Amino acid sequence: MNFTAANGSFATPFPTFVKDCESIHPTAKNLAFAIVLTVICVFTFVGNACVILTVACHRSLHSVSYVLLVSLALADLFVSMFSMPWRIHATIHNTLWCLDLPTCAFWIWTDSFACCASITNLSAVGIERFVAIKAPLRYNTIMNKKTGSIMVAFVWSYALIWASLGNLNWSNPDQEVFDIKISCAKRDTIYYTVVAVFAFYVPLAVVIVSYTYLTRVAIIHVTALQEFMTPQRRPRGCSFQSERTIRLIKEIKATKMMVIVVGVFFISWFPFFVMVLKNLWSPAPTDPLLAELTSVVFVFILPNLNSALNPIIYMTFTRELRYAFYGFFKKIRQQKRNENSSFTS
Secondary structure, eight states, X not given: OOHHHHOSTTSOOOOSSOOOGGGOOOOHHHHHHHXXXXXXXXXXXHHHHHHHHHXXXXXXXXXXXXXXXXXXXXXHHHIIIIIHHHHHHHHHTTTOOOSXXXXXXXXXXXXXXXXXXXXXXXXHHHHHHHHHHHOGGGHHHHSOHHHHHHXXXXXXXXXXXXXXXXXXXXXXXXXXXXXXXXXXXXXXHHHXXXXXXXXXXXXXXXXXXXXXXXXXXXXXXXXXXXXXXXXXXXXXXXXXXXXXXXXXXXXXXXXXXXXXXXXXXXXXXXXXXHHHHHHHHOOOOOOHHHHHHXXXXXXXXXXXXXXXXXXXXHHHHXXXXXXXXXXXXXXXXXHHHHHHHHHHO
């Protein structure tokens, strides 16, 4: 979410004179910051696009768990396409807004939309993981294509509603919704408080409860499987490679990956929303150097970096997705070789 839009206390102090965007040159600090954001933006786009294309081109990955994974990757892709470019543009202009009002409104809407979609997707994946671990043999019956479609539709509708409600000024209905006199801003204390609670903290509570339970159950299952693998405890004539055991091992690995994704998301976003509420309702003066440091790390770097890290986590902890990814690009490279050889001949 656009923190400057929520509250300006962590933004760089702005001049009081009229903006002259043509004569603005980025400071060394803002130029370095823009380069870092550009690198993160490129990695976010490429990584999440590769995840989406890999799943789309492999029918073996067209399961509910991967559909929800693609939905989460799509939210991160939106960040790289429709949110971060405007952040980079503003940074190059020393955080002054040099574009029109509709673009500012679109940036704030996209920020809210993508952020809400990400955390709600994690909640949906948490529910899917709960079913997979709690009832592995009934998973295909419960988590069918219809259920997956309903979950994805709910996630994006929920994000759309909360983002669109930002087009109203909740705190001061008689005033303008967005302000671009200096920066792109939406100074609406009530809206950002409500959206932080219902679009972040409530889904986060669902995620924490579900994954705490899943982690506990997964540990119990791993312990049981380890005991089952010992020859002394394995029943005579019983093969370890049973359908239930294989599926359980697979689901535990998938749950482990999603626990890491949730942990990274929590580290990346929780400090941000704590700072938002704190500065909305208790904007106490702080040391300028400390304020700038916390703003750079917890407001601009970590939330954006989260979208770039997720594809790396997917590929690292999901062998099926990793092999499909390698096969997908190996096939593309082979096709290019065949085209080049046919062209030269």
